[in-house]
Amino acid sequence: MNSNFRIGFYGAAGTVTGSRYLVRVGETCVLVDCGLFQGPKRLREKNRSPLPFDPSTLDAVLLTHAHLDHSGFLPALMKAGYKGPVFCTTGTADLLGILLPDSGHLQEEDARYANRKRFSKHQPALPLYTRADAEASLQLIKPVTESVAIGPGVTAEFHRAGHILGAAAIRLSAGGRHVTFSGDVGRTCDPVMLPPAALPETDLLVVESTYGNRRHADSDPTKDLVELVSRTAERDGVVLIPAFAVGRAQTILHLIAGQKALGKIPADLPVFLNSPMAINATEIFCRHHDEQRLSDQQCADMCGAATYVNLVEDSIALNKRQGPMVIVSASGMATGGRIVHHLKAFVGDPINTLLFVGFQAAGTRGAAILSGAKRVKIHGEEFPVLAQVAEISGFSAHADYHELLDWMAELPRPPERLIVTHGEPAARAGLQAHMLERFGWSSDAPELGEEVIF
Numbered sequence: 001m002n003s004n005f006r007i008g009f010y011g012a013a014g015t016v017t018g019s020r021y022l023v024r025v026g027e028t029c030v031l032v033d034c035g036l037f038q039g040p041k042r043l044r045e046k047n048r049s050p051l052p053f054d055p056s057t058l059d060a061v062l063l064t065h066a067h068l069d070h071s072g073f074l075p076a077l078m079k080a081g082y083k084g085p086v087f088c089t090t091g092t093a094d095l096l097g098i099l100l101p102d103s104g105h106l107q108e109e110d111a112r113y114a115n116r117k118r119f120s121k122h123q124p125a126l127p128l129y130t131r132a133d134a135e136a137s138l139q140l141i142k143p144v145t146e147s148v149a150i151g152p153g154v155t156a157e158f159h160r161a162g163h164i165l166g167a168a169a170i171r172l173s174a175g176g177r178h179v180t181f182s183g184d185v186g187r188t189c190d191p192v193m194l195p196p197a198a199l200p201e202t203d204l205l206v207v208e209s210t211y212g213n214r215r216h217a218d219s220d221p222t223k224d225l226v227e228l229v230s231r232t233a234e235r236d237g238v239v240l241i242p243a244f245a246v247g248r249a250q251t252i253l254h255l256i257a258g259q260k261a262l263g264k265i266p267a268d269l270p271v272f273l274n275s276p277m278a279i280n281a282t283e284i285f286c287r288h289h290d291e292q293r294l295s296d297q298q299c300a301d302m303c304g305a306a307t308y309v310n311l312v313e314d315s316i317a318l319n320k321r322q323g324p325m326v327i328v329s330a331s332g333m334a335t336g337g338r339i340v341h342h343l344k345a346f347v348g349d350p351i352n353t354l355l356f357v358g359f360q361a362a363g364t365r366g367a368a369i370l371s372g373a374k375r376v377k378i379h380g381e382e383f384p385v386l387a388q389v390a391e392i393s394g395f396s397a398h399a400d401y402h403e404l405l406d407w408m409a410e411l412p413r414p415p416e417r418l419i420v421t422h423g424e425p426a427a428r429a430g431l432q433a434h435m436l437e438r439f440g441w442s443s444d445a446p447e448l449g450e451e452v453i454f
Helices: 041-048 076-078 088-115 131-138 221-234 250-259 274-285 295-302 312-318 339-346 365-370 401-409 425-439
Strands: 005-009 019-024 028-032 059-061 086-089 141-144 147-151 154-160 168-174 177-181 205-210 236-244 271-272 326-329 353-356 376-377 381-384 388-391 418-422 451-453
Touching: 005 177, 019 059, 028 147, 028 168, 059 147, 076 131, 086 088, 086 154, 088 131, 088 141, 088 274, 131 141, 141 147, 205 401, 221 250, 221 353, 236 339, 250 271, 250 274, 250 295, 250 326, 271 274, 271 312, 271 353, 274 295, 274 312, 312 339, 326 339, 339 381, 353 365, 353 376, 365 376, 365 388, 401 425, 418 425
Parallel strands: 028 059, 059 086, 086 141, 177 205, 205 418, 236 326, 236 353, 271 326, 353 388
Antiparallel strands: 005 019, 005 451, 019 028, 147 154, 154 168, 168 177, 376 381
8 A cells, every 4th residue: 555645734724723634545535623714704714615625535534622623614524525434532522512513503693693683795694504414414423432444554543632621633554654633732731631642653743833932821820810800800890701612611610619619719709601512511521530630529519610501591681780790601712602792791891801711813803802902893893892801821721832842752753754733823933943943853834725745
């Protein structure tokens, strides 16, 4: 068998979303990750662009983890003709059972809202896929414990990445050669997730670079959270936290529960988790003890730390409620979902605090607010940003460049070739420079649509 790997970079090249890598080796053709492009319109429009390959020719799809920028295009791929297996870890499979239907539901809601308010240039506005499409795509998912054969002489192994529940680096092996895709790499000091596992040897490493030019702050993120929540509560304000429904929301609830128990956050301060997807993810999280650090009691405390808001009418009622209170809601970059309705209600009052606890991709509403935007456009209207805006980067589930280098330093031998993806241009270039300085390793940074032969 010809063991040359041909890798096409059809997402997460020059940006942090839309992760899609087409891999051909011998007669086998697989797609590693099947993510949605998110953020600015120029990227989101790529979700509706014709695919540069025929989905029906794929032998398999392999998912590193369940975040939508790695998995959320799967129902659209199925609609385009893909009917084969989707291999992932059991944790990822469990999360996809809630993330994909929720994604379809939100897209239907957004399309209905756009049609009702007539702010879309498309008449009528249509969802990329529906909840029914997403539920149908779940039938393709095949959970894997460690490894799986995906073609003649081709295997895929899944190694814990620590980023979120089920996250894995994927090593493809054929003809005695190995190519590894890092997916998103977690942190050694994450308060709830176990650290990423050391990788076996690999000839080619495709590594993410989300924080490739940044170090996480040395300050204690829990202390910063307590101070921000307490100060806002003292002035009867609302702490609004856009949080990724899987991973970040659970971390925030765990820490709030712990700090309430210690008396550092008022025990009677109302906390609301307004994301049906995050609610379900929180319950799934506690079923996977092998990937996280929490005890049964800590999991129970986390689940009981907030009032769950499922119904739309209850979500609307929150916008009319007076503080003090904390609202945790998706999406993490404030690009869609229920968080944008809360922004409209609370971002214009200086007694409130808008707290970002995760990465904000360039072009997203969250990135604009963090960069100092005085006004924010939501559903065709502009709203003044008068609330206190804060960021705690220490809650990030992504390794910074120093942590990435430490993780790569554990490889049994240096890879023959390195490729840096999944980062904004400056972050990607930063990681390349740091690898060269520390290890003497040169690397490539393919552009969108480029193909590499190894």
